[in-house]
Amino acid sequence: MDFKNINSKTINSNIIIWLSIATFLADIGGGLVNVVLPLYLTALEFNKTFIGTVEGIADFTSGIVRIFSGWLSSSGSSFS
Numbered sequence: 001m002d003f004k005n006i007n008s009k010t011i012n013s014n015i016i017i018w019l020s021i022a023t024f025l026a027d028i029g030g031g032l033v034n035v036v037l038p039l040y041l042t043a044l045e046f047n048k049t050f051i052g053t054v055e056g057i058a059d060f061t062s063g064i065v066r067i068f069s070g071w072l073s074s075s076g077s078s079f080s
Helices: 008-043 048-075
Strands: none
Touching: 008 048
């Protein structure tokens, strides 16, 4: 393959397109987990209380991580 005819603008636009597609698919996958997991646990005949507890722990953990990461980013500390 002859790489002399490919300019950097074409490469950059291709990278942006593929990264956009990858991000879109990752967002869809992440959203489907929230919908499919309770249905899957129900199909495995788990108790509704257990499913609610799992969802509550997931939401709680997400909130704590968001608070901590926001505090960490606002503190201006660096790890290098």
